[in-house]
Amino acid sequence: MVCSSILTRANGQETKARLLRTTETLFASKGVAGVTMRVVAKKAKTNLASAHYHFGSKEAMVLEMIKSKIEPINLKRRKRLDEAKVKFADKPLPNIEIFRALIHPVGEEVEKQITNQNGIIEIIARSFTEPAEFLDKIQKRFFGELSQVFMTELKNSNPDANEEDLYWNYHLAVSSMLGTLAQHRRMIDFSVGKYNENAVSAMIDRLIIFVSNGFEAGIQIKQ
Amino acid sequence: MVCSSILTRANGQETKARLLRTTETLFASKGVAGVTMRVVAKKAKTNLASAHYHFGSKEAMVLEMIKSKIEPINLKRRKRLDEAKVKFADKPLPNIEIFRALIHPVGEEVEKQITNQNGIIEIIARSFTEPAEFLDKIQKRFFGELSQVFMTELKNSNPDANEEDLYWNYHLAVSSMLGTLAQHRRMIDFSVGKYNENAVSAMIDRLIIFVSNGFEAGIQIKQ
DNA sequence: TCTTTCTTCAAACGATTGTTTAAATAGCCT
DNA sequence: AGGCTATTTAAACAATCGTTTGAAGAAAGA
Numbered sequence A, B: 001m002v003c004s005s006i007l008t009r010a011n012g013q014e015t016k017a018r019l020l021r022t023t024e025t026l027f028a029s030k031g032v033a034g035v036t037m038r039v040v041a042k043k044a045k046t047n048l049a050s051a052h053y054h055f056g057s058k059e060a061m062v063l064e065m066i067k068s069k070i071e072p073i074n075l076k077r078r079k080r081l082d083e084a085k086v087k088f089a090d091k092p093l094p095n096i097e098i099f100r101a102l103i104h105p106v107g108e109e110v111e112k113q114i115t116n117q118n119g120i121i122e123i124i125a126r127s128f129t130e131p132a133e134f135l136d137k138i139q140k141r142f143f144g145e146l147s148q149v150f151m152t153e154l155k156n157s158n159p160d161a162n163e164e165d166l167y168w169n170y171h172l173a174v175s176s177m178l179g180t181l182a183q184h185r186r187m188i189d190f191s192v193g194k195y196n197e198n199a200v201s202a203m204i205d206r207l208i209i210f211v212s213n214g215f216e217a218g219i220q221i222k223q
Numbered sequence C: 001t002c003t004t005t006c007t008t009c010a011a012a013c014g015a016t017t018g019t020t021t022a023a024a025t026a027g028c029c030t
Numbered sequence D: 001a002g003g004c005t006a007t008t009t010a011a012a013c014a015a016t017c018g019t020t021t022g023a024a025g026a027a028a029g030a
Helices: A013-034 A037-043 A048-055 A058-087 A095-112 A120-127 A132-157 A163-190 A197-217 B013-034 B037-043 B048-055 B058-087 B095-112 B120-127 B132-157 B163-190 B197-218
Strands: none
Touching: A013 A037, A013 A048, A013 A058, A013 A120, A037 A048, A048 A058, A058 A095, A058 A120, A058 A132, A095 A120, A095 A132, A095 A163, A095 A197, A120 A163, A132 A163, A163 A197, A163 B163, A163 B197, A197 B163, A197 B197, B013 B037, B013 B048, B013 B058, B013 B120, B037 B048, B048 B058, B058 B095, B058 B120, B058 B132, B095 B120, B095 B132, B095 B163, B095 B197, B120 B163, B132 B163, B163 B197
């Protein structure tokens, strides 16, 4: 009643969004351990207890942030796969088209927010460099179904391949993708002079070729 | 002077070794964050301050443990590369031989201690799933020179290749290797029934083929 | 205006962390 | 035996963490 600040109280939803954005930045640069409720609250210009009020717990807050970043990408992955299936009519998809649908959407998301401080690429990478318990939750929550979809498509495209080979090499492909994303930051430091930060999409394109050919080399046609 | 326990005092070096082993186990299953000085000391049947006495700090302790695990592997990598060079006389090495020298020693180390609880594979994987600052130290301390050696060898074997292509695809190969090692645990859970724990060496062999072919596909012969 | 609901706040709680201190103990050399 | 050094120990320190509490503040419906 006394002074009444100009911007008195935020909407509540605005505060929540601000907290999520701050969580994103911190998580991208320092991982789950680097996201402390106090720092998040302070950077989001609100209170420690307010963060708990909106999310209930730290883990819930981080998971909600990750969901908001990954789900759009997963939707795009499915969409690209469907588009490719339409484009190739009833013919089986070339393997590289399947991997393009899996990998390319990540690159696009990077391009989209090239001005943004916290790259989506770091978010995804971090998601797979966290403690096992936390990671399993993400794996099952956001990637369980998706893997089934892509695995099925690979079977369709390689009907004569040994199923065990398919599984192994699919996992090699996914692991390569994740490993590459996770190592992205370090690649910047290492290959000095040979790297410019706008070349992320070039890396993605190379990754698709790399993974697709690695995959095909590993598939032994049965009998 | 009173009761004098049977095993009074350990050698000091024995205590240090016990601390390192405990650090290894904890780090393999929970990463740096899971290594707490108190737990390490207790599991190593010594005191909290004793751990500090021997290593000075937690980070120094973990780094010394990692050094003890990684250096033998790196030595073997160099040795394999030299052996391959002898075997192929003055002819340039096939790329797959180079990647075999890089990757296979890891698999051998896994086989060697197949009874051991804490797999070396988890150690290496964890080494690349830790906070960036910690990771950079490991990168520079244990992998800086090694990368130079292998990169040079790849240049020798692909003299006509675009140097930029070589760099990119070498990094893709290394990232794939690390990603695969890091994802190894999760692969066990995911591909239920299609995986048996003795098949690690099979995975390594597949990885070598995968990476080698991915690498070669990514190299465009300059003009 | 009064009540209700949503939101924010300062403060504290309880637990855990890496690190330090200072005293006690054991082995070894003279 | 006595002194020296290396090692181990219990206890405390200082910092940080996620979470909870209880009250204050603002908006909206009656």
